Amino acid sequence: MPSDTKARIQAVARELFVEQGVQNTSLRQISERLGITKPALYYHFASRDDLVRSIVQPMVEDIERFVGDRGPGDPRALLDDYFELIWRHRDVLVMMIRELSTMSYLDLGTRMFDWRRQLIAMLLGPELTQEQHIRATVALGGMSDCAVEYAHLPLEVVKPTAVEAAAVVLGV
Template sequence: MVKPSDTRTRIQAVARELFLEQGVQNTSLKQISDRLGITKPALYYHFDSRDDLVRSIIQPLMDDLEAFVAGREPGDVRRLLEDYFDLIWRHREVIVAVLHTPAVLVELNLMDRMWEWRKRLTTLLLGPTPTTVAQIHATVALGGMSDCVVEHAILPFEEVKAAAVEAALTVLAI
């Protein structure tokens, strides 16, 4: 017999697959339930709404990002970037899905949280009063690392990580 938590995990896995294939906004609960071979009411047993399902997939990334910046002190920038790369690599499928449909962050009221952790990460990299130029460099460095995770996900992890971290350090002029 399948446990409810197993079904919940299967629903999330199929939803992630469909989100990657056709985007979050183009994926219906019916498509998810059909692919799983369950009824839509069975899906609703595990998730109150489509937004609830989408949030359950994005939430682990959000939680990890917030824990990452909350538990850090300014210091070794290379180590911070390496650890950040590890985190975003683990969540690359969710990042791809969000990049395909960034409006989903607005719909789920997660955009402010995303900007807040990004600001805290920038402060960890640059200190509390960075110049505008330094902030722009940090945006390019962090955004570029995220892009590498998405665009080069089929390459070996260590190869992508080493190049992305070095590029970020170069952009930050460190």
């Protein structure tokens, strides 16, 4: 479990990264907003890359656990749970979309496509037509887009519509 200072650094960094992008945020800006010295920040994080990785890693672990521990089941329940998962990490998704270079951390581009393939197989099975695969890509991508585009709205406003739309696209 991260120390209070470490968690505060991550929270402020996440906020600045979402506001102005990873590349446009300096460790100086983070330390100034926190009211700590840069050496104090370096005590917890060796570099900005180290800090970004620490912010992205919990999302990676949660998604890997989700696709690794879950088997095929009720598609609507899977869509519902998946939406809640991406909603919890919507700030990281916003960071990644705002600045695509963030996806290079932890090799996220490749991993995200692998996760999507695993989710599609859980939703619709391993043997898919091209049409089913395209529909599943639209459904899952659309849910991710909703978590980013409507991040400012309450979960209970966004989730029902996003999950229902994904279910309709998938025909489940």
